[in-house]
Amino acid sequence: MEGHASQVTEHDSDRFWDLYSRFYDSVYHLMPYRKLLWDTYQALELQPGIRVLDAGCGTGNLELFISEKPHPPVEIEGVDYSQAMLARARSKCRDLSFVEFKRCDLNRPLPYPDASFDRIVSVNVLYALEKRDDTMRELLRILKPGGRLVITSPTPEFSIAPLLLDHMRRVRNIWGFSRKARRVLGSISILATSGVGSIILNVFVINRRENAGRYHSLDLTDLEAFLARHGPSGIGDVRIQPALAQQNLFATATKMAAA
Ligand SMILES: C[S@@+](CC[C@H](N)C(=O)[O-])C[C@H]1O[C@@H](n2cnc3c(N)ncnc32)[C@H](O)[C@@H]1O
Incomplete structure (x- = not known):
C-alpha cells in the first residue's frame, strides 16, 4: 500500500514549533545533545548509496552534524x-x-x-505526534526490509538541569586550555541568548502540553511495549539504552526481511 501525499495545511502545523525554530539551534552547542547526535550518527551505520529519512528534522542539526563527520555518499x-x-x-x-x-x-x-528508505531516524519527535502507532506503521511501510530504525525520545522525567550539569562536566573534561575556554565562552553566550528562549519554551510549552495529555513521552516500559506492538509487522533486533544525560531513551530496531 502506498500512502497518499500528505498535504500540510496551516492548521496542521503548529505555531509553537515555528517559534521554537528561532531558539532551537542553541541545543547544537549543548554537549549532551552533540553526544546524542554522535550516537545517532554511529547507529545509522551509513553505507555508500543508501537513502535516509530524518522524520521531524527540525533545523537540520543531524544533517549538519553528519556533514562534519566522515561519511560515505548517501542521500538524506x-x-x-x-x-x-x-x-x-x-x-x-x-x-x-x-x-x-x-x-x-x-x-x-x-x-x-x-520500501523507500534504508534508514529512518527520528530524534525527539515521537512524543509530539498525535497517533504514534499510525506513524510507526507508515515508517515501517516505507522502510526497506533489512532497513534500520533509529528513534530517540525524552522520558517523562525529562528535565533541563541534568543536561546543563552534563554539559558542564563535559566542558570541564575538554583537553587543552584554548578549546576549553572557547567552549566555556560559547556556553555563556548561548545561555544568555537563545538558550534562555529554548529553556522557557521547554518549561512552559512542552512540559505543559505533556501535563495536559497532548504530548506523550515514553518511559522504558512504554517504549518497549510500543516497539513490541510493531513486532508482528516485522520489527526485530530491538535495543534500547539511556541517552542525553539519562533524559532520553535511544532505540534501534531492524525491519525483518520476511515482513
Ligand atoms: C524537538 S524538535 C526535534 C528536531 C530534530 N529532530 C532535532 O533533534 O534537532 C521536534 C520537531 O518535530 C517536528 N514535528 C512535530 N510534530 C510533527 C508532525 N506531525 N509532522 C512533522 N514534524 C513534526 C517539529 O516541527 C520539530 O521540528
Whole structure:
C-alpha cells in the first residue's frame, strides 16, 4: 500500500514549533545533545548509496552534524511540518548536496512508496505526534526490509538541569586550555541568548502540553511495549539504552526481511 501525499495545511502545523525554530539551534552547542547526535550518527551505520529519512528534522542539526563527520555518499531527506524549522534547515545546509528538506506531516500517511528508505531516524519527535502507532506503521511501510530504525525520545522525567550539569562536566573534561575556554565562552553566550528562549519554551510549552495529555513521552516500559506492538509487522533486533544525560531513551530496531 502506498500512502497518499500528505498535504500540510496551516492548521496542521503548529505555531509553537515555528517559534521554537528561532531558539532551537542553541541545543547544537549543548554537549549532551552533540553526544546524542554522535550516537545517532554511529547507529545509522551509513553505507555508500543508501537513502535516509530524518522524520521531524527540525533545523537540520543531524544533517549538519553528519556533514562534519566522515561519511560515505548517501542521500538524506529531512521532513518536518514546520515551515520555519525547514527554512532554517535549508539555510544552514544549503551547501550540502546530499540533503533535501521537504514539508510533510508525520500525523498523516506519508508521501512515499513502500520500501523507500534504508534508514529512518527520528530524534525527539515521537512524543509530539498525535497517533504514534499510525506513524510507526507508515515508517515501517516505507522502510526497506533489512532497513534500520533509529528513534530517540525524552522520558517523562525529562528535565533541563541534568543536561546543563552534563554539559558542564563535559566542558570541564575538554583537553587543552584554548578549546576549553572557547567552549566555556560559547556556553555563556548561548545561555544568555537563545538558550534562555529554548529553556522557557521547554518549561512552559512542552512540559505543559505533556501535563495536559497532548504530548506523550515514553518511559522504558512504554517504549518497549510500543516497539513490541510493531513486532508482528516485522520489527526485530530491538535495543534500547539511556541517552542525553539519562533524559532520553535511544532505540534501534531492524525491519525483518520476511515482513
Ligand atoms: C524537538 S524538535 C526535534 C528536531 C530534530 N529532530 C532535532 O533533534 O534537532 C521536534 C520537531 O518535530 C517536528 N514535528 C512535530 N510534530 C510533527 C508532525 N506531525 N509532522 C512533522 N514534524 C513534526 C517539529 O516541527 C520539530 O521540528
